[in-house]
Amino acid sequence: MENKLHVSLSPHIHSNNSTMRTMLDVIIALVPASVAAVILFGIPALLVIAVCVVSAVAGEALFNLAIKKEQTIGDLSAVVTGLILALNLPANIPLWQAAVGSLFAIIIVKGIFGGLGKNIVNPAIAARVFMLIAFGSMTAAVFPKGLDATSGATPLAELAQDKTLNLMDLFLGKCGGALGETCALALLIGGVYLIVRKVITWHIPVAFIGTTFLFTLALEGGNFETTLAWVLSGGLMIGAFFMATDYVTSPSTVKGKLIFGIGAGVITVLIRFFGGYPEGVSFAILLMNIVNPYIDSLTPRKLFGGKK
Amino acid sequence: MKNYIKSIISLTVIIALVTVALSVTNFVTAPIIEKNAGAAANEALLVVMPDGGDFTQVDMTQYTLPESVIEAYTASNGGCVVKLSATGYGPDLIIMCGVDADGNVTGAVCLSSNETLGAEKTYGDTLKGATIDTVEDIATVSGATMTTSAYRNAVKDALNTAIILGGGSADLRSDEEILQDNLKAALPAGENFTEVFICEKLENVSGIYEAENGAGFVYVTTVNDEELFVGVDANGTVVSEATDDVKANIEAAAKIMLSTSLKEIDISKYADMPSNVEKAYKTNSGNYVLEIHASGFGKNGDNYYNPSGEYIYIKIALTNKGEIISCQTTKQAETDGVGSICKDKEFSSQYVGKDETTYTDVDIVAGVTLTTKGYQKGIGQAIKAVKIMEGVA
Amino acid sequence: MSKQNNMSILLKGLLRENPVFVLILGTCPTLATTSTVDGALGMGLATMAVLICSNIVISLLRKFIPDTVRIPCYIVVIAGFVTIVQMLIQAFIPDLYKTLGVYLALITVNCIILGRAEMFAGKNSVGKSALDGIGMGIGFTIALLSMAIIREVIGTGSFAGNEISFLVENGLTIGFLAKAPGGLLVYGLLIAVVNKITKGKLIKKKEFSCAGCPSAEACNGGCAEAVKEGE
Numbered sequence: 001m002e003n004k005l006h007v008s009l010s011p012h013i014h015s016n017n018s019t020m021r022t023m024l025d026v027i028i029a030l031v032p033a034s035v036a037a038v039i040l041f042g043i044p045a046l047l048v049i050a051v052c053v054v055s056a057v058a059g060e061a062l063f064n065l066a067i068k069k070e071q072t073i074g075d076l077s078a079v080v081t082g083l084i085l086a087l088n089l090p091a092n093i094p095l096w097q098a099a100v101g102s103l104f105a106i107i108i109v110k111g112i113f114g115g116l117g118k119n120i121v122n123p124a125i126a127a128r129v130f131m132l133i134a135f136g137s138m139t140a141a142v143f144p145k146g147l148d149a150t151s152g153a154t155p156l157a158e159l160a161q162d163k164t165l166n167l168m169d170l171f172l173g174k175c176g177g178a179l180g181e182t183c184a185l186a187l188l189i190g191g192v193y194l195i196v197r198k199v200i201t202w203h204i205p206v207a208f209i210g211t212t213f214l215f216t217l218a219l220e221g222g223n224f225e226t227t228l229a230w231v232l233s234g235g236l237m238i239g240a241f242f243m244a245t246d247y248v249t250s251p252s253t254v255k256g257k258l259i260f261g262i263g264a265g266v267i268t269v270l271i272r273f274f275g276g277y278p279e280g281v282s283f284a285i286l287l288m289n290i291v292n293p294y295i296d297s298l299t300p301r302k303l304f305g306g307k308k
Numbered sequence: 309m310k311n312y313i314k315s316i317i318s319l320t321v322i323i324a325l326v327t328v329a330l331s332v333t334n335f336v337t338a339p340i341i342e343k344n345a346g347a348a349a350n351e352a353l354l355v356v357m358p359d360g361g362d363f364t365q366v367d368m369t370q371y372t373l374p375e376s377v378i379e380a381y382t383a384s385n386g387g388c389v390v391k392l393s394a395t396g397y398g399p400d401l402i403i404m405c406g407v408d409a410d411g412n413v414t415g416a417v418c419l420s421s422n423e424t425l426g427a428e429k430t431y432g433d434t435l436k437g438a439t440i441d442t443v444e445d446i447a448t449v450s451g452a453t454m455t456t457s458a459y460r461n462a463v464k465d466a467l468n469t470a471i472i473l474g475g476g477s478a479d480l481r482s483d484e485e486i487l488q489d490n491l492k493a494a495l496p497a498g499e500n501f502t503e504v505f506i507c508e509k510l511e512n513v514s515g516i517y518e519a520e521n522g523a524g525f526v527y528v529t530t531v532n533d534e535e536l537f538v539g540v541d542a543n544g545t546v547v548s549e550a551t552d553d554v555k556a557n558i559e560a561a562a563k564i565m566l567s568t569s570l571k572e573i574d575i576s577k578y579a580d581m582p583s584n585v586e587k588a589y590k591t592n593s594g595n596y597v598l599e600i601h602a603s604g605f606g607k608n609g610d611n612y613y614n615p616s617g618e619y620i621y622i623k624i625a626l627t628n629k630g631e632i633i634s635c636q637t638t639k640q641a642e643t644d645g646v647g648s649i650c651k652d653k654e655f656s657s658q659y660v661g662k663d664e665t666t667y668t669d670v671d672i673v674a675g676v677t678l679t680t681k682g683y684q685k686g687i688g689q690a691i692k693a694v695k696i697m698e699g700v701a
Numbered sequence: 702m703s704k705q706n707n708m709s710i711l712l713k714g715l716l717r718e719n720p721v722f723v724l725i726l727g728t729c730p731t732l733a734t735t736s737t738v739d740g741a742l743g744m745g746l747a748t749m750a751v752l753i754c755s756n757i758v759i760s761l762l763r764k765f766i767p768d769t770v771r772i773p774c775y776i777v778v779i780a781g782f783v784t785i786v787q788m789l790i791q792a793f794i795p796d797l798y799k800t801l802g803v804y805l806a807l808i809t810v811n812c813i814i815l816g817r818a819e820m821f822a823g824k825n826s827v828g829k830s831a832l833d834g835i836g837m838g839i840g841f842t843i844a845l846l847s848m849a850i851i852r853e854v855i856g857t858g859s860f861a862g863n864e865i866s867f868l869v870e871n872g873l874t875i876g877f878l879a880k881a882p883g884g885l886l887v888y889g890l891l892i893a894v895v896n897k898i899t900k901g902k903l904i905k906k907k908e909f910s911c912a913g914c915p916s917a918e919a920c921n922g923g924c925a926e927a928v929k930e931g932e
Contacts, residue, residue: 094872100875108886112893130877133877133880133882134875134876134877134878134883311767311769314767315769318765318766318767318770318774319774319777322762322766322777322778323777326777326778326781327781329781330781330785333784333785333788333789334788337789337792338788341788344792344795348795
């Protein structure tokens with residue numbers, strides 16, 4: 001009974017309590033990915049996560065103090081933002097940069113626009129894009145420990161010689177990338193948990209990943225193995241389940257959600273194949289966040305009892 | 309009406325006043341600005357020729373200068389300064405080079421560049437004092453070969469420009485044109501030579517070129533440490549002047565090459581054939597020719613940056629003992645100027661003569677580790693493949 | 702009374718009617734020349750020189766210039782002064798000329814100058830107009846400098862071209878701020894800060910009308926009348 005209250009939160013005013021529960025569910029759903037990150041990347045991953053979460057919460061508290069607003073850290077949304085951002089960063093990022101990114105997400109993307117519910121784009125995504133442009137260290141891939149014992153400089157070549165794309169490695173996260181985006185399995189577990197708990201619906205992730213899959217398949221000329229590698233690598237999984245589904249910045253109707261997911265998928269593939277950056281997921285979500293109000297006005301909710 | 313006239317008059321008066329003010333200012337500042345610009349330009353030229361004095365720009369339409377020359381100036385001390393545009397790792401490597409009246413480089417600087425490694429900033433100093441005869445002996449910087457060799461070629465063009473401006477004539481042919489001219493000199497009947505892939509072990513032959521019109525071949529051999537081009541007609545008879553020893557050697561090589569033929573091997577029947585071997589052929593003399601790919605920087609399995617990149621494709625000939633007869637990069641899409649050194653003949657020919665135990669002696673190039681290490685592993689797999697096909701692995 | 706008035710004319714450009722952060726004029730040079738402190742200072746001073754000169758001349762000619770052709774007249778005077786300043790800088794400070802490049806000529810279309818000519822110099826005495834030019838010029842320069850200091854120190858780890866070794870060696874710079882989008886970000890944040898500091902002291906912009914306009918004092922509803930005439 002209680003779960004049913006969570007079906008569609010966005011257009012309704014809801015109490016702090018329900019926000020907190022939703023956020024708690026998201027945090028629980030992110031636990032597998034966080035654990036996987038620490039297993040794969042070791043202590044540095046733990047440090048990045050800690051720094052991001054602490055600076056996000058501290059940033060929110062101080063910002064609220066500075067503008068004399070009611071304290072909102074209790075709703076846990078800052079923890080979620082910090083955690084998601086951390087999972088989007090490489091393990092070897094300088095910690096001060098991680099902190100700057102968290103503060104950017106909380107203060108500039110969320111706080112200045114009026115706090116939770118009033119931000120026009122997802123804070124974690126905007127911060128990731130900001131950091132991608134601002135810091136060179138964001139593009140430096142890190143390689144999970146234990147797989148390469150020889151030299152740190154060229155692990156990919158060492159591993160890749162004589163070996164084609166190993167899908168199982170990608171699925172389990174034994175590949176380069178940011179903390180949380182490598183292990184597709186952990187992200188899937190978290191995503192399914194969110195859907196089961198009815199925190200999110202399946203529409204955006206399925207439309208997003210499905211579009212990316214089909215479009216990539218077409219561009220790769222029907223090569224399933226390469227297409228799967230494209231889908232499993234990069235930030236697609238974490239983006240589709242955890243960032244594109246943010247209530248505030250995604251549509252609330254089923255039709256709108258499908259449009260949002262398909263649009264994000266198309267932009268992702270276009271950037272991956274034809275753009276200057278290797279990864280397009282964050283840009284795709286950011287752009288769809290920006291057009292979200294138009295999607296909402298194109299797909300109005302039917303009035304109860306209104307004409308069919 | 310009166311308003312209109314008043315408007316017109318007042319606007320005209322204001323414009324006239326402003327014009328007067330502007331012309332007065334211009335009268336005062338124009339000479340200073342011109343002097344500044346002239347001094348700045350002269351000063352820039354003095355950097356590469358400190359005792360050049362005053363410079364006059366050369367009217368380039370009156371001379372046939374190398375294509376890379378953008379501007380040329382003659383100095384009052386008899387030398388000249390040349391501005392050139394070269395293509396190194398990136399486009400628009402702009403170089404300024406001074407050459408004195410005796411044909412020595414007095415200085416070279418890079419004015420602007422799109423290079424990544426920064427070698428162009430200091431390389432000019434090493435070229436100081438070079439002449440047209442010595443410039444090509446000056447070493448390029450390893451790890452920045454593309455940039456520095458483009459730099460050196462630009463300075464060579466500047467030296468040639470100095471000769472032309474001094475009334476002399478210079479050899480402006482490109483390396484490829486020089487090669488084609490040399491080949492044509494050895495086999496006058498031939499046209500448009502292309503390199504032949506050598507799949508047989510030949511004594512003292514470093515390259516074979518075939519004429520497109522079927523007139524025959526040119527063999528490159530070494531006599532007394534100098535390259536000699538020997539023309540051979542379609543039947544394998546030496547047609548150019550050569551000592552009897554050389555003639556005999558080349559005719560023997562030509563006989564082997566003319567009689568060789570390739571037969572494709574079905575590699576799918578070898579279960580443990582390395583996956584990077586794409587095609588294999590066997591010659592009637594028992595050698596193997598393999599078409600393989602190697603993983604460089606462009607494509608190496610699950611490369612995060614560039615999953616749609618390309619392998620390096622290599623054609624390699626080996627004896628049945630696994631000794632490398634020849635090695636050639638047929639296709640690559642490595643980073644231009646960095647990994648792309650793998651397409652250079654100087655790079656791939658390092659593996660000639662190497663075998664199972666010695667192929668790892670070829671140095672991995674620092675800064676190009678991914679490409680050169682991948683290349684070496686690919687070659688290692690080719691040697692392994694020969695062992696497998698010979699049934700000794 | 703008059704003295705106090707003159708003082709307030711001079712000081713209002715610093716904060717209360719700061720051309721960059723409150724009137725939001727001259728955005729183009731603000732974003733373009735604030736990646737270095739040198740460029741910002743040069744642009745600020747050059748603009749101030751043009752602003753003072755054009756304010757004085759336009760104020761002198763205000764009785765002579767007919768209302769119908771006042772904008773062309775202002776533009777001719779301003780463009781004339783900009784060209785003069787440009788020639789002088791090119792002749793005597795060639796390094797600054799290279800730094801500012803095309804933005805020097807673009808002072809002509811800087812809205813601050815035409816704005817002050819239209820809003821102030823065309824209606825006030827020479828002395829007051831000169832003070833207004835000085836005040837606005839200093840306000841513009843301070844605004845540019847404050848942006849440039851933030852952008853250069855954090856963006857490239859240097860101050861007025863001198864490297865701050867502590868920042869550079871430890872990689873503590875955010876190169877983003879030196880680029881165009883970073884300029885917009887710093888601009889927005891500084892506007893927010895100025896808004897916060899002057900809260901309650903500035904003209905309250907509660908409504909979208911003449912009364913809410915920061916230039917209301919100088920304009921006296923001129924724009925609104927012009928709009929009505931246009932209808």
